[in-house]
Amino acid sequence: MILNFKVNDTTHETNIDPSMPLADVLHDVLGYKSVKQSCSTGICGACTIRINGEARKSCLHMAGQAADSNISTVEGLSKNGSMSPLQEAFIDNFSFQCGFCTPGFLMSAAALLDENSAPSEEEIRDSLHGNICRCTGYLSIIDGVKDAAKRITEGGN
Amino acid sequence: MLSETTYHRPNSLDQACNLLSENPDAILLSGCQSLGLLSKEGIVSLDTIIDLNRISELREISYKNGSLYIGALATHRDIETSQTVQTHLPLLSTAAKQIADVQIRNAGTIGGTCAYADPTADYPPVLMATNATVHSRSTTESFEYSTRDSFFVDYYESAIGPEEIITSITIPVSKDAGFGFEKLAYRKNDRAIVNVATILETKKGMCTRSDICVAGVWDTPLIANEAMNSLLGTQLTDDDLSRASEMSQEEILVCDDPLISVEYRSAMVGVLTKKALKTARGDLS
Ligand SMILES: Cc1cc2nc3c(=O)[nH]c(=O)nc-3n(C[C@H](O)[C@H](O)[C@H](O)COP(=O)(O)OP(=O)(O)OC[C@H]3O[C@@H](n4cnc5c(N)ncnc54)[C@H](O)[C@@H]3O)c2cc1C
Ligand code: FES
Ligand code: FES
Numbered sequence: 001m002i003l004n005f006k007v008n009d010t011t012h013e014t015n016i017d018p019s020m021p022l023a024d025v026l027h028d029v030l031g032y033k034s035v036k037q038s039c040s041t042g043i044c045g046a047c048t049i050r051i052n053g054e055a056r057k058s059c060l061h062m063a064g065q066a067a068d069s070n071i072s073t074v075e076g077l078s079k080n081g082s083m084s085p086l087q088e089a090f091i092d093n094f095s096f097q098c099g100f101c102t103p104g105f106l107m108s109a110a111a112l113l114d115e116n117s118a119p120s121e122e123e124i125r126d127s128l129h130g131n132i133c134r135c136t137g138y139l140s141i142i143d144g145v146k147d148a149a150k151r152i153t154e155g156g157n
Numbered sequence: 158m159l160s161e162t163t164y165h166r167p168n169s170l171d172q173a174c175n176l177l178s179e180n181p182d183a184i185l186l187s188g189c190q191s192l193g194l195l196s197k198e199g200i201v202s203l204d205t206i207i208d209l210n211r212i213s214e215l216r217e218i219s220y221k222n223g224s225l226y227i228g229a230l231a232t233h234r235d236i237e238t239s240q241t242v243q244t245h246l247p248l249l250s251t252a253a254k255q256i257a258d259v260q261i262r263n264a265g266t267i268g269g270t271c272a273y274a275d276p277t278a279d280y281p282p283v284l285m286a287t288n289a290t291v292h293s294r295s296t297t298e299s300f301e302y303s304t305r306d307s308f309f310v311d312y313y314e315s316a317i318g319p320e321e322i323i324t325s326i327t328i329p330v331s332k333d334a335g336f337g338f339e340k341l342a343y344r345k346n347d348r349a350i351v352n353v354a355t356i357l358e359t360k361k362g363m364c365t366r367s368d369i370c371v372a373g374v375w376d377t378p379l380i381a382n383e384a385m386n387s388l389l390g391t392q393l394t395d396d397d398l399s400r401a402s403e404m405s406q407e408e409i410l411v412c413d414d415p416l417i418s419v420e421y422r423s424a425m426v427g428v429l430t431k432k433a434l435k436t437a438r439g440d441l442s
Contacts, residue, residue: 001164018164019196019203041194042261054234054263060193061264064164064208065186108259129346130258 003067007032008076018064023047025063026073034074034103038132045131048104049073055111057130074103077110085151086110086144095144097135104131109145117153121146163205170212170324174296178320180205185322187230187269190261215268215324220245225328229268237262246287246328248336248354252279255340257347268323271308274315274377277348279340281309281378282370286354289328293321305380312376334358334366335440337433341373341425349373350417351425355433357393359441364388369401369430374411374422381405384430393438402431 001018004011005025012030026035026049036046040059047058050072058066077084086109089095096102105128112119112127119127124145133141165183167173177183183205186192195201209215215230218239225245227236236242237253256262256279270278271291284291284304291302300321302308308316317323337355342348351373358366367388372378384405391397406427411419 001161017161019162019206021193040197042190042257045258045260048260051263055260056264057260060190060261062164062186062189062193062206062208064162064166064206065189065210111259127259130260 001064003063005030005063005067005071006069007071008073009070016063018062018067020063021059022049022061022063022066022071023058025066026058026071032073032075036100036103038100043132044101045104045108046101048107048131050107050111053111053114055108055127055130072107072110074106077106084110085155086113086148089148089151090141090144093140093144093147095136095141096133101131101133101135105133105141109148112145113149113152118149119145160204162203165205165207166211167207167209168211170214170294170322171296173207173209173212173322174294174320176207177322178296180207181319183207185209185272187272188232188261188265190257190265191269191273191275209268209322217325218242220330223329223331225249225330227267227326227328229271229323229325230266231268233257233262233265233267233270234259236267245330245332246336248287248338248356249280249283249328251336251338252283252340252352252354255279255338255346267326271326272315272317272323274309274311274313275348276312276376276378277350277352277373279349279352282352282354282372283338284326284328285309285378285380286356286368286370287328287330288368289326291315291317291323292325292327293317293323295320295322309377331358331366333442335437335442337436337438337440339429339433339436341429351422351429353426353429353433355430355437357388357434357437357441359393362392364391364393364397367401369405369434371405371409371426371430374409374426376412379409381408381430383408388434393434398431398434398438401434402427405430 026032038044038046042060186208215228217228233253340352356368367385369381384401411423
């Protein structure tokens with residue numbers, strides 16, 4: 001079936017099986033390599049992307065379900081070759097070690113910060129509840145999101 | 158190679174009903190948060206899919222004449238954050254907030270949850286305690302099911318027939334009621350080991366309404382009839398609530414589970430009933 005995917009403002013026309021998991025479409029077919037899969041059953045959050053701004057688990061969406069929507073991935077976070085304040089805050093706060101979970105955390109955090117630029121720690125924890133990290137112990141990730149919120153508010157960005 | 162899935166994206170409920178009647182083996186798709194797992198496990202085959210997500214008429218949430226109307230496609234996140242639900246039935250938004258995580262709540266729907274009839278799901282005890290009605294349609298007929306009496310039939314089995322699409326849930330609400338919801342899970346927001354919804358109402362200090370529904374421990378959610386009756390006419394003292402919780406623990410059936418003993422889960426039925434009753438009592442204005 002011919003399906004169009006709008007990813008980070010670029011439209012791709014594909015001819016694929018509409019029941020293919022969106023995570024496979026993004027990673028394997030369209031080459032958005034930031035989209036990781038670990039559990040493929042909705043638990044780990046590594047595959048988190050945004051659909052029309054909302055954080056979603058791309059392993060639990062069918063291609064047909066997401067076609068024609070606005071999809072965003074980590075590849076779309078940087079602007080004009082420079083990283084977003086959120087990405088910089090993750091680096092400065094050691095918010096990752098192996099990095100496999102990081103794209104998912106970034107997309108969950110980006111969805112939160114777009115909606116709420118001054119989240120409480122509880123709101124941060126709630127928005128990251130669906131993302132699992134086996135390296136950091138989470139505290140540095142929460143620090144990264146807090147720092148990003150500060151940078152965004154102060155930077156007026 | 159297996160043949161490709163035929164994928165329909167109807168824009169209206171009428172179209173969807175016609176498609177389902179022409180393709181009786183088609184699978185309906187809402188949030189895909191359970192269907193995704195079923196297809197990965199090979200439990201359902203995806204030859205034909207009818208994706209309901211474009212039927213915007215199915216996403217309405219509103220309040221009319223003492224009744225809350227929730228369209229089948231309302232997501233858990235819609236229900237959690239809806240001002241209308243928070244005002245008229247905070248019990249339902251509380252339950253929604255305890256489902257999984259933000260990503261899953263953004264996609265999963267109340268209609269999909271009802272159809273799936275997962276015995277550990279969080280809405281069913283609320284819907285049964287509130288005496289909600291599930292509405293469905295086929296091309297030619299409309300159906301109504303009382304959640305209290307006839308909707309949750311068995312383990313992962315609801316009463317809707319193969320040609321029906323769930324369209325909405327309506328819930329009678331009372332502004333005088335106090336609500337309680339308790340969920341026990343391994344980790345916050347994981348699937349329920351036990352969950353309990355309670356509703357209490359009083360007149361002049363005497364209990365005039367009590368509803369208790371327990372889920373997660375049997376093939377369907379169960380109503381604790383004896384415990385409920387024991388509270389009517391009482392002043393809802395600590396002793397009354399303790400006695401009702403013990404009765405709930407007695408009467409609620411608990412099936413085997415390979416991971417957690419029947420004794421423990423049964424004890425938790427009592428503990429959670431009591432906590433939820435206390436919350437409901439505290440919630441009475
Ligand atoms: C990791 C994880 C954790 C979860 N934790 C919880 C939890 O803690 N509590 C909880 O309650 N739930 C939990 N869920 C389940 C989640 O709430 C699902 O969203 C829900 O069970 C199914 O809703 P859906 O809209 O995604 O339905 P889908 O997956 O799209 O469909 C489910 C089934 O219902 C049928 N169906 C869908 N819509 C309709 C309709 N309108 N009419 C008739 N049939 C229909 C489909 O054909 C399918 O058989 C969890 C899911 C996952 C993946
Ligand atoms: S790969 Fe999607 S949640 Fe784990
Ligand atoms: S950084 Fe390794 S899993 Fe999170």
